[in-house]
Every structure is written in structure tokens, then in C-alpha cells.
Amino acid sequence: MKEKLVIKAPAKVNLTLDVKGKRADGYHELETVMQQISLVDIIHLSVNDTGEIASKSNSSLIPDHEENLAYQAAALMKSKYGLQAGLDIFIEKNIPVGAGLAGGSTDAAAVLQGINELFRLDIKLPKLMELGAEIGSDVPFCLLGGAALAKGRGEILTSLKAGLRLEMVLVKPDFQISTAEVYRQFSLDKVERAPDNVAFLAAWDNEDSIQMTRQMVNVLESVSINKYPEIEKIKQELISMGALTAIMSGSGPTVFGAFRTREDAQRAYDKIKRRYAESYIVSSYSRGD
Ligand code: C5P
Secondary structure, X not given: OOOEEEEEEEEEEEEEEEEEEEOOOOOEEEEEEEEEEEEEXXXXXXXXXXXXXXXXXXXXXOOOHHHOXXXXXXXXXXXXXXXXXXXXXXXXXXXXXXXXXXXXXXXXXXXXXXXXXXXXXXXXXXHHHHHHHHHOOOHHHHHHOOEEEEEEOOOEEEEOOOOXXXXXXXXXXXXXXXXXXXXXXXXXXXXXXXXXXXHHHHHHHOOOHHXXXXXXXXXXXXXXXXXXXXXXXXXXXXXXXXXXXXXXXXXXXXXXXXXXXXXXXXXXXXXXXXXXXXXXXEEEOOOOO
């Protein structure tokens, strides 16, 4: 049996995000296109003989132990599969925290995959995704990877064929947003424009970046920009630096601009990183990258 693994855990952005309504269970019914990106955490997993789970990180911003989604993923696998061994988890954090980029969810997904491999549990992807949904709405997508249309809470997924390589600049302003709080304040009446996901997916199939960018809309901006106008300012700055469009990812506050070429993205990145320490130049990440 292997004793150690190192796993890449990519972040995601939401290329579109629509909320269809509130459900009886308190969650919101979503329709969103999610895309993994080349900004990754590195997860080090190793088996120990204490029987306990220990999670640590090089970042002081993420919680240790029970509150950490990676810890929760390990605890879930231990209890479901009766694993006696303990696990040491070390998270090399590169993805900003509380940012709308699924940083915690992707770490949890990597731990689920890693434990499956380390203990040769042979759990198939659909079952692993079902377990992931117990930890968080974005975990199933992080397990599936690539690009996908997500419905339900975010766990009903349809993979998209590999599309155009997207070149993006991400900017995370210097504050975090609670996803639960954004959904609590969300009201359909306040939405000015929702994405047309059918049109987006048609444009995706045709690799038509102009039509795609027209539909890159996130209805959660109606809550987050109202509270934090800086998000709108960053959108406008990215557009003035040549982005085809710029939108917030997930519940925010990270904003990303989509650029025609890597060179265009690089020019904008070189400028904006002087003002925002947490700026990143990334591209779309496909399964197997
Ligand atoms: O599933 P997860 O724990 O990541 O979600 C965090 C919070 O975001 C939930 O507690 C819920 O308040 C809100 N949420 C929602 N509808 C979704 C996903 C999340 O209302 N589809």
C-alpha cells in the first residue's frame, strides 16, 4: 500500500451563475457553468498510525481540524469505510480563502480522491461525488473536474466537452465574503440580468467567444456589489484593461476578466497586480492537465 500522496487541487470559476429560486431545504436552485482553472492548492496526504486525523496548512487563514473541509472529508471516509489508520493532511494554500473559488471544496475533493487511492477503496466517481455533496455543494464538481453545467444545489452535473482555452486575470479584493450570507440576502426581484445558459452552451459548442462572453453573468453580484462597490470597480478596471468581460465568481468577492489572448491577459495582470496583491493570471484547466 502507498503511504503518501501529493495531489493537485484546482480552483474553479463560475462562467455563468443563475439562481432559479429558494428551495424548501433552504438551499437555492442553481444553474451555473463551472470551469476549473490553473490556480491550484497542493495537498500532501500521508497515513499515520495514531488513528487520528491531523490537518495543517502553510496559511493562517484556514481553520485547523473539524472546521476544515479537508479534515471533514477525511473524517467522512474514515467513518464510512471503517478505516483504522490516521491521516496527516498538509495543505499548501495558493487559492485565496473566502473568495468564491471553491478553495475549501477542492481541498476536500482531493482528500476524498487521495484516500480512495491510498486505501485502494475502488469507489467509483458517482459514489465519490455523492459523498462529496455531504461536505459542500461545490465538492462534486471539484471531483468531476473540467467544465460542467451544474444544477440543483450544484451537485447535478453535466460535463461539457473541452472548450476554448480561456485566458483570465483574477483579482481578489482584500476581504472575504460568506457564501451563506450572500444567499440569505439574495432576492430574485433585485436581479437586473440573468445569464441565458442555453445561449452560453450553444456558444461554447461553437467556440464563439464573443457570444460566450455576452452570457457571462452572475446574478449573485446583485447582493455582493451592493454591499461591496469595490467589486464593480474591479470589473470596470479589468474591462478598461482590455477584458472581453469581467464578472464575479460564485458568491465573490473574486472578479475575473476573460481575455482574447494570453498576451492581453499578461498586460492587464502586470498593471492590476500593482494595486491588488491577490491577482492571478490563469487559464482554464482540463481533466488530466
Ligand atoms: O453547500 P455549502 O456548504 O458549500 O453552502 C454554503 C451555504 O451557501 C449554504 O449553507 C447555503 O446557505 C448557501 N447555498 C445555497 N444554495 C446553494 C448552495 C449554497 O443557499 N445551491
